[in-house]
Amino acid sequence: xxxTARSSCLGFxxxxxLLLVGASVSSADDEWPQFRGPDGQGHAVAxxxxxxxxESKNVAWKTPIPGKGWSSPVIAGETIWLTTALDGxxxxxxxxxxxxxxxxxxxxxxxxxESPPKINDKNSFASPTPVIxxxxxxxxxxxxxxxxxxxxxxxxxxxxEELKLNHSEGPGxxxxxxxxxxxxxxxxxxxxxxxxxxxxxxxxxxxxxRSGPFKDDPQQRKAFSTPLVIDxxxxxQVVSPGAERVAAYDPATGKELWHVNYDGFSNVPRxxxxxxxxxxxxxxxxxxxxxxxPGGEGxxxxxAVVWRCPxxxxxxxxxxxxxxxxxxxxxxxxxxxxxxxxxxxxxxxRMGGNFSASILYADGRLFVSSEEGTTQVVEPGRQxxxxxxxxxxxxMMASPAAVGRSLFLRxxxxxxxxxxxxxxxxxx
Numbered sequence: 001x002x003x004t005a006r007s008s009c010l011g012f013x014x015x016x017x018l019l020l021v022g023a024s025v026s027s028a029d030d031e032w033p034q035f036r037g038p039d040g041q042g043h044a045v046a047x048x049x050x051x052x053x054x055e056s057k058n059v060a061w062k063t064p065i066p067g068k069g070w071s072s073p074v075i076a077g078e079t080i081w082l083t084t085a086l087d088g089x090x091x092x093x094x095x096x097x098x099x100x101x102x103x104x105x106x107x108x109x110x111x112x113x114e115s116p117p118k119i120n121d122k123n124s125f126a127s128p129t130p131v132i133x134x135x136x137x138x139x140x141x142x143x144x145x146x147x148x149x150x151x152x153x154x155x156x157x158x159x160x161e162e163l164k165l166n167h168s169e170g171p172g173x174x175x176x177x178x179x180x181x182x183x184x185x186x187x188x189x190x191x192x193x194x195x196x197x198x199x200x201x202x203x204x205x206x207x208x209x210r211s212g213p214f215k216d217d218p219q220q221r222k223a224f225s226t227p228l229v230i231d232x233x234x235x236x237q238v239v240s241p242g243a244e245r246v247a248a249y250d251p252a253t254g255k256e257l258w259h260v261n262y263d264g265f266s267n268v269p270r271x272x273x274x275x276x277x278x279x280x281x282x283x284x285x286x287x288x289x290x291x292x293x294p295g296g297e298g299x300x301x302x303x304a305v306v307w308r309c310p311x312x313x314x315x316x317x318x319x320x321x322x323x324x325x326x327x328x329x330x331x332x333x334x335x336x337x338x339x340x341x342x343x344x345x346x347x348x349x350r351m352g353g354n355f356s357a358s359i360l361y362a363d364g365r366l367f368v369s370s371e372e373g374t375t376q377v378v379e380p381g382r383q384x385x386x387x388x389x390x391x392x393x394x395x396m397m398a399s400p401a402a403v404g405r406s407l408f409l410r411x412x413x414x415x416x417x418x419x420x421x422x423x424x425x426x427x428x
Contacts (some may be wrong), residue, residue: 032402052390063104068086070129073097092141096151111145130174143188211247230234260290291308314329322366323380327378334350336349355370369380375390375400396409
């Protein structure tokens with residue numbers, strides 16, 4: 001029997017598959033709750049992932065997703081959540097999928113904009129990734145609204161439409177949970193601010209305007225990055241890249257603590273933090289990767305920048321750290337390995353294709369997905385080693401997720417569960 005189990009027709013194989021994976025689905029640490037996983041930096045605890053797959057190999061199920069959306073899948077327990085937009089952005093929805101079978105459990109309309117504006121063809125109206133926290137799912141559609149849903153029933157608990165801005169190109173920043181707060185970057189061509197909502201009731205707790213500086217061109221004031229909460233000397237700081245400046249804020253009050261200026265806008269990659277260093281991509285036009293030592297107060301531009309990498313830095317995909325090595329793939333497909341402490345280059349390799357999805361590290365390997373639907377599996381290290389190149393049908397912009405023994409990949413029309421076929425299942 002073919003290993004692939006379609007959500008529309010599970011049959012005997014689907015039942016066998018459910019028995020095989022049932023124990024692992026509800027594992028306590030088996031979650032992918034936010035953009036870039038449990039640590040927000042692309043690291044998974046998944047083991048036993050396949051190195052090779054295709055449309056006919058190592059696909060547990062393939063589920064059609066209605067509409068268009070580039071949000072990444074998030075996972076808790078037996079359910080996967082993502083968002084999508086139908087009717088050209090006139091119906092913005094949250095979709096829940098059964099992790100074992102691939103069947104759609106809930107499809108909930110969260111917002112219905114009357115006249116959705118034109119956005120960049122590369123973007124979607126459902127690009128921000130949801131967050132799962134303590135039995136609730138938080139979905140964010142930028143200026144079109146933010147909502148909290150009950151993860152079990154899909155019931156809407158609250159909805160907030162106060163975070164208004166002109167995205168120009170469409171929404172992109174994903175929300176982040178910290179304590180009782182839901183943190184959101186709001187960087188449009190008209191207004192630029194960072195906000196915190198009460199995650200239980202949905203009201204605005206604080207809203208801090210960006211302090212600039214800004215270019216005269218409004219298009220060079222926008223950004224799409226997702227904040228990262230870090231610990232600096234025992235104190236939490238919300239690190240938030242925006243146009244022309246990365247800044248850190250006090251999560252309790254929204255007060256700006258420090259900032260570093262650079263030349264760039266339309267920032268997308270999420271920051272990294274390790275070894276006492278913050279790694280930030282400076283944005284479009286001439287992307288660079290900067291290593292910054294956080295701490296202190298005020299303008300740290302002259303004192304806190306440890307090194308800069310001006311070559312082949314990404315404008316869209318978030319980089320990743322594995323030990324002392326930092327890996328990044330440029331939008332044009334050049335994969336680089338740098339020493340995290342010095343910025344020295346170990347190697348560069350042209351991968352082919354265009355890249356927007358962030359790199360995943362799982363099961364001792366790097367998973368690097370292109371817009372053309374190819375995921376290349378690379379062994380991390382100071383020498384380049386390609387393990388496999390795997391092709392799926394459909395454009396791929398969403399970042400991958402991994403839990404248990406499964407890899408979850410979203411293409412333009414489908415969500416895939418990739419898992420190694422076991423002899424028991426394959427021999428039925």
